[in-house]
Amino acid sequence: MRNFATFTTLRPHSLLRHLSTSGETTCLQAFSNLVTWSIYLKQGRITYATHSVEPFDRLERHLHRLSYEIPGLTSEVRLQLRLIFSPYLHHQLSKDNTDSNHHPNDYRAIHWLISQGYLNHQQATLLIQELVQEVIESFLLIKTGSFALSDSGVEVSDLCRLDVKKIVECCQIKLHNWLSLAPHISSPYQRPYLFNANIFHNSSFRDIQPNLTNWSKGLSLRHLAAMINQDEIQLSKTLHSDIVKGRVILHEPDPPFDQLPRNVDIWGQTSKNIIPLYKEFSDTHPVLTKSNNINSASEKVTNDAINTTKIYKIVSVDDSPTILKQISFFLEDETFIFVPINDPLKSVMSIIRHKPDLILLDLNMAGIDGYELCRIIKNNPSFKKTPVIFVTACQGIIDKVKARLVGGCGYLTKPFTRVDLLKIIFQHLN
Numbered sequence: 001m002r003n004f005a006t007f008t009t010l011r012p013h014s015l016l017r018h019l020s021t022s023g024e025t026t027c028l029q030a031f032s033n034l035v036t037w038s039i040y041l042k043q044g045r046i047t048y049a050t051h052s053v054e055p056f057d058r059l060e061r062h063l064h065r066l067s068y069e070i071p072g073l074t075s076e077v078r079l080q081l082r083l084i085f086s087p088y089l090h091h092q093l094s095k096d097n098t099d100s101n102h103h104p105n106d107y108r109a110i111h112w113l114i115s116q117g118y119l120n121h122q123q124a125t126l127l128i129q130e131l132v133q134e135v136i137e138s139f140l141l142i143k144t145g146s147f148a149l150s151d152s153g154v155e156v157s158d159l160c161r162l163d164v165k166k167i168v169e170c171c172q173i174k175l176h177n178w179l180s181l182a183p184h185i186s187s188p189y190q191r192p193y194l195f196n197a198n199i200f201h202n203s204s205f206r207d208i209q210p211n212l213t214n215w216s217k218g219l220s221l222r223h224l225a226a227m228i229n230q231d232e233i234q235l236s237k238t239l240h241s242d243i244v245k246g247r248v249i250l251h252e253p254d255p256p257f258d259q260l261p262r263n264v265d266i267w268g269q270t271s272k273n274i275i276p277l278y279k280e281f282s283d284t285h286p287v288l289t290k291s292n293n294i295n296s297a298s299e300k301v302t303n304d305a306i307n308t309t310k311i312y313k314i315v316s317v318d319d320s321p322t323i324l325k326q327i328s329f330f331l332e333d334e335t336f337i338f339v340p341i342n343d344p345l346k347s348v349m350s351i352i353r354h355k356p357d358l359i360l361l362d363l364n365m366a367g368i369d370g371y372e373l374c375r376i377i378k379n380n381p382s383f384k385k386t387p388v389i390f391v392t393a394c395q396g397i398i399d400k401v402k403a404r405l406v407g408g409c410g411y412l413t414k415p416f417t418r419v420d421l422l423k424i425i426f427q428h429l430n
Helices: 012-021 055-066 075-085 087-096 105-115 121-139 164-179 197-201 221-227 232-244 274-281 303-307 321-331 344-354 370-378 397-405 418-429
Strands: 002-006 026-032 035-042 045-051 146-150 191-194 248-251 312-317 336-341 358-362 388-392 410-413
Touching (some): 012 026, 012 035, 012 164, 035 121, 045 055, 045 105, 045 164, 055 075, 055 105, 055 121, 055 221, 075 105, 121 164, 164 232, 221 232, 232 248, 312 321, 321 336, 336 344, 344 370, 370 388, 370 397, 388 418, 410 418
Parallel strands (some): 312 358, 358 388, 388 410
Antiparallel strands (some): 002 146, 026 146, 191 248
């Protein structure tokens, strides 16, 4: 049985409070700006929460942070998770698991990590709590949309049950901290560009790794924080003064992250949901400090700053013009020189001539396969240390092993997003 309710002005906090106090066991789905939030409750407590914007990117970020404490959560394990539970394979997996419709794919992935011994119950509980908080944080910012209450997801086996009030209070503190950085920072998915490496001589940057200047091009504040294992609020506060002064430039969130609600709307107004929401769950709320000094310098980039940026050269070998155009489009706003090569038989001489910093290599091409081409490239002493990333639709473990044997260092599976591409590029450029 499904119960529906539709609204034009959504008060997410009121809905959560009602479901919590009434002890509901249900799946709450909210729909706003092409995004779907799914919040699973059992007897008024949250067992899991997810939303439709890159759920496996979200899971991978949190697993990457956990990997600093749990060495077994390697990049290979995280890649295997995506291959097994990717939505693109969901139809096939559904044939093998009659209960799969009751389990979000990212939640099933966590169960798999437990069953394979990568996580214990306590670690899985901590992971779920962090994922739920991130999802609820964005849910609380919804202003308009529609929702449905359903029993279709209540069969999800609960690894833990989280107190709604405590989750909301944690999210409210986080949102107030984000608002203290407004209007210069309006979303954790904005992408900082550090044009002047000299800013790292400032005392405020001593705790940030120097190669952050390379990692940051194209990656969001949230992704960067996960990569360097730092709190995203603290990282944003560290960058804030240089954003205000124009030494760090923020670009808008990449699709599909631009679909998620912002802490600040396009007119620079803070969300009106924040303070009332916190009051409904707590008697006190943190003091909100908001900067009203919008410095026009943040929109300027000096020639001297640009000249300090290293320009990376990337070669992509692929006999598909469509893939080459897609990669070119994904990289067009970045500080790269992009060289597309659509004739694999002539690619070796082009690679020698261009001397790239990184090579993207299709695996299945007419005339020569990517493994053989990679072997030829790596036999040249000039390219022994040049990263070669295979771009392919092949998803087998054997393919990845063969790629490593011939000198490949990364594996980008089609179809891929811009975030996927930039993440693996900067991972291997450092």
